Amino acid sequence: DTAVSQTPKYLVTQMGNDKSIKCEQNLGHDTMYWYKQDSKKFLKIMFSYNNKELIINETVPNRFSPKSPDKAHLNLHINSLELGDSAVYFCASSQSPSYEQYFGPGTRLTVT
Amino acid sequence: AQTVTQSQPEMSVQEAETVTLSCTYDTSESNYYLFWYKQPPSRQMILVIRQEAYKQQNATENRFSVNFQKAAKSFSLKISDSQLGDTAMYFCAFMKYASNYQLIWGAGTKLIIKP
Incomplete structure (x- = not known):
């Protein structure tokens, strides 16, 4: 069973597009x-949610918007993609903010 | 602000040897956590070991152990009987015990185990 899963694992897209990365954890974690x-x-770090409440919101462009529909899911939506957004994006979860974090497999985003 | 320094960008050792990766951190806090994560070529981030600052005993996990020197703000990782599968990037991370518990990451050490 996959503990923290992300979809897609690879994402190739053109500048200016809007894309989303989904994350799900089946560990029963709150964060x-x-x-x-x-x-x-x-x-x-970009964002962190604890019990669906945003607790970390680092300085990232407002083109990036997280959304947590429930404690098991945290999605990342990116508007107007730029070349500099090319990177690997990891989702992680922890039992609570003070516990160790478990990572998903990562999503390699390539913007052309 | 807290910082984490990994002074060895890359290391390589022969299989079965013991290797130590260094990590130092800067903080004025007395309560905190320290972690080592590994990232093999598969890019999966895997927790290796966790240490609570209030514990004097060094954490161990099979072939992995740490040397935690609180006064020196040092948190090195020792890998005994190294195996080819230990080839990975190793990241040291610091977490303050309070506030939002944000992890502060080192830049990583690339470890190559040679056959």
């Missing part, structure tokens, strides 16, 4: 996250 990993492997 979910979105990270961006750039080409140099640096990880940057």
Whole structure:
């Protein structure tokens, strides 16, 4: 059973398009996250939700919008995609904000 | 602000050898957590080990162990009897015990295990 799953795993799209990445966890965790990993492997937190409440909202372009329909899902919508958005996006979850985080397989986004 | 430094961008060792990856951090907090994650070529991020700062005993997980030196703000990872499957990027991370518990990540160390 996949603990944290993301769809799609690969996403190739053109500049200016709008796309979404979906994340689901079946661990019963209360907290979910979105990270961006750039080409140099640096990880940057983007957003975090705890019990569907936004608790971390780092400085990211407002073209990025998270949405948590329930505690098991956290989706990421990106408007007007730019070349610089190309990266691997990871979803993660934890039992609560102070617990270790478990990651999904990542979504490699390529903007052409 | 907290920072995490991994001073070794890349390391390589022979299979079965022991290797130590270094991590230092800067914080004025007394309560916090520290983590090591590995990211193999499959790109999956995998938790290796977790350490609570209030615990003096070093965490261990099979062949993986840490050397936690709180006063020196050092948190190194030792991998014993290294295996080809240990080839990965290794990330050290710090979490303050309060506020939003945000993870602060190091830049990573690329570890290559040679046959």
